[in-house]
Amino acid sequence: MAMRLADRIKTYISDRPFFTLEFFPPRTDQGFENLLLRIARLASLGPLAVSITWGAGGNTSDRSLELAGLAQHDYDIPTVMHLTCTNMEKGSIDEALNAAKERGISSILALRGDPPRGDEDWIPTDPRFVHGADLVRYIREQPEYSDFSIAVAAYPDGHTESTTDEDGEIEYLKQKVDAGADYIITQLFYDVDGFLRWEKKVRAAGITVPIIPGVMPIQTYSSFLRVTKLCGTKIPVKVMSELVEIRHDDQKVKDYGVNLAISMIKRITTEANIPGVHLCTLNLEKSVQRVISELGWSFPNYSKPATNKLITDVSAPSTPTTNRPSDLVISPHKATDSATSKLAVVAKQETEGGKGELNNAASWDDFPNGRFGDYKSPAFGDPNPWGTSNVSRPQAVQWGHPKTDADISGMFLRYLHSKLATTPFSPEPLFPESLMIIQHLERLTKKNWWTVGSQPAIDGAQSADEVVGWGPKGGYVYQKCFVEFFVEQADVERIEKKIQDKGLGWIDYFAASAEDEFRTNVPDGGRNAVTWGVFPGQEVAQSTIIEKESFLAWKDEACSIWADWASFYPPESAERKLLEGIRTRRWLVSIVHHDYKDPDALWKFLFEDEALV
Known part of the structure; x- marks a missing residue:
């Protein structure tokens, strides 16, 4: 040794x-x-x-x-x-x-x-x-x-x-x-x-x-x-x-x-x-x-x-040892959706900022933002300190004793209305960026589609903007609208069909279950930059990227949260059966709309013309 x-x-x-x-x-x-x-x-x-x-x-x-x-x-x-x-x-x-x-x-x-x-x-x-x-x-x-x-x-x-x-x-x-x-x-x-x-x-x-x-x-x-x-x-x-x-x-x-x-x-x-x-x-x-x-x-x-x-000699006097001197939080300084911001808050560790197609190592520590940096980044993951879990007993008590899907929806709605400070997927209170799309998040939640990540579309906001800005001052930032949620398999199939029939190439999706079933319309190797910025003296920085590897890593973590939460209740309790059932039954879905110039594009697709929700 x-x-x-x-x-x-x-x-x-x-x-x-x-x-x-x-x-x-x-x-x-x-x-x-x-x-x-x-x-x-x-x-x-x-x-x-x-x-x-x-x-x-x-x-x-x-x-x-x-x-x-x-x-x-x-x-x-x-x-x-x-x-x-x-x-x-x-x-x-x-x-x-x-x-x-x-x-x-x-x-x-x-x-x-x-x-x-x-x-x-x-x-x-x-x-x-x-x-x-x-x-x-x-x-x-x-x-x-x-x-x-x-x-x-x-x-x-x-x-x-x-x-x-x-x-x-x-x-x-x-x-x-x-x-x-x-x-x-x-x-x-x-x-x-x-x-x-x-x-x-x-x-x-x-x-x-x-x-x-x-x-x-x-x-x-x-x-x-x-x-x-x-x-x-x-x-x-x-x-x-x-x-x-x-x-x-x-x-x-x-x-x-x-x-x-x-x-x-x-x-x-x-x-x-x-x-x-x-x-x-x-x-x-x-x-x-x-x-x-x-x-x-x-x-x-x-x-x-x-x-x-x-x-x-630890009893000796101290002497100098040297004389040398909510969902997805998209920005490093805020949690965005956060309609349940685990997606974002968890990973606000820095990830690859992105330089050109290769996203070279020199950029990995530059102005990161959000969970979905590049999956190649060494900082991609959730460094829970020293073996601790994101779910604690005091938090579980606040979330109550859910026995039905309606109880889960009620918890998420209370969070959206700032009556709860956290959810199992959002360890921080709702942030201002979420208010830009909150009516859409509410509508999804009321239909038992539980959002765990989202962001609004942004077309060239100043990097110093207090709500959506990030990176150094003097730049402009952009975002594509996306939303992530847990739904039943039948809903996944409806979403998949509508994107195929009516998406017209504007929408990409990923969907996966806890049992590793997986569906997508993104080609192998495809990658969606959903947050990027242009700053003086720098190349374009792609700070938030959604692709297969990062989505599946997040899916595993998100599904484990249901199990963590369930473990606070006795094995035969209604609460534990519900939460364990959700974990095995529901799919995590991520939908990105590429028209970032239309802030309502994704929501029109979801809610209008043979609405999915």
């Missing part, structure tokens, strides 16, 4: 702190392959290690193992594999640990992951693993796993599922360390004062292992809102107010994110007993490169083992 990260930390010597980089497995094969190239480039900056996330309930386990193994073996980068222990079938923990050993992986970040939902007697979890400490203890007790170094998670801002106060959470952290953890990696945070206070309390509790704080450079305003909400991150008033002022200028947000990360890291590494930092990349490259370069930390990995005083 490769050198353990715990040992690398102990023997690390340099005039600057170390850094590690976090990645998640993209949802498509080409995104996966391109991420490997990105990891290789970022490895040249000299990270001490990289870490690979593990999806909720192990839903990315195969890709996580493959990515971690390739990073470790083919690219010779010390790799930490995240591993969650709840909602995993019995034996899967051993399988994952053995697979990691086979790939030469020697470091594990042991996480609890999603908490068991409902009553544990009907949740298929391994009873050996209820808390993160159980996983640490299990690894330590098995002779065959003695070579692993183990990290555990900590939450300076508090855990979103916690039922105790800060002192209680620190006691839980101590239990994980006492069970055998070698070091701690924290969840991302932005309140540096709060972290410094928390770190002192952790040390006062007798926890002496290294603490590596998690820092995420802000990439876009919308991705910042989404990830911090999932993590329960506390946002300082100053940071939030400064971001709100620039939220409509993507370049300014990106620059602000880089500068904020640099200032945070400088304070953390000089005012606390911290040996290094953990950078959450969201599979993006440019901002991380800028942070490392401007800190003066970019040089090859250390080669001389030595003892790091910061690690061996």
Whole structure:
């Protein structure tokens, strides 16, 4: 096995702190392959290690193992594999640990992951693993796993599922360390004062292992809102107010994110007993490169083992470690439809901006916007932090106890009327862009066609427009109208026939079921750019693209949301039967109308002349 990260930390010597980089497995094969190239480039900056996330309930386990193994073996980068222990079938923990050993992986970040939902007697979890400490203890007790170094998670801002106060959470952290953890990696945070206070309390509790704080450079305003909400991150008033002022200028947000990360890291590494930092990349490259370069930390990995005083004597006074300075949210600063914005909100991670036909790698970090960037992008996917789900118990309570299709329609209508702040597919409130098409979304919903993604047609709005604008100022943005919804198979067949008979080449569609049945009129390799922008000094940027690979990846995720929601109700309940039935019975459909100059073109097709709805 490769050198353990715990040992690398102990023997690390340099005039600057170390850094590690976090990645998640993209949802498509080409995104996966391109991420490997990105990891290789970022490895040249000299990270001490990289870490690979593990999806909720192990839903990315195969890709996580493959990515971690390739990073470790083919690219010779010390790799930490995240591993969650709840909602995993019995034996899967051993399988994952053995697979990691086979790939030469020697470091594990042991996480609890999603908490068991409902009553544990009907949740298929391994009873050996209820808390993160159980996983640490299990690894330590098995002779065959003695070579692993183990990290555990900590939450300076508090855990979103916690039922105790800060002192209680620190006691839980101590239990994980006492069970055998070698070091701690924290969840991302932005309140540096709060972290410094928390770190002192952790040390006062007798926890002496290294603490590596998690820092995420802000990439876009919308991705910042989404990830911090999932993590329960506390946002300082100053940071939030400064971001709100620039939220409509993507370049300014990106620059602000880089500068904020640099200032945070400088304070953390000089005012606390911290040996290094953990950078959450969201599979993006440019901002991380800028942070490392401007800190003066970019040089090859250390080669001389030595003892790091910061690690061996945590009781010593802190000393400076360096003197170097709703549906689819189409725009990076807003969630558009959002008549149920999961489609968009989930992926507001940056995706390929697009340069010419090839959409080359240099453009992948430029002014992204929406879930459907290019499916080849390394950032294509949903990086739920540390094995968490988008659906939580408090949210499920707000959505009620649906027993009929009419109950589901009622929930979506309440969201459209701003009486609900979220739906299972839209983790943020309705956004202003949705109001431009809200009457059409209402009409679809009242007929039990449940929209989970949409956007209005836009013909040359200024990029600084507060509702539909994106990218740098001085440009113009365009959008084709599209809508996505869940419907019965009979409705899919009606839609398909009308598009064939009356679409006249103006309409493309994709339709798929949870059982992988698939229909489309788009030729193989066909791709629909539905959002693009023209900016001074740049080629045309295609920031939102709908094609087969990205649609199917989203379909899988959207269908899994029904199952996640269903799991909060007992197996024989009417609610669970309804939601599981919807998942297996309904199809996800996406319809694009190419006439972006007529804002009503798609709706006329749907509602007029032998209306479908």
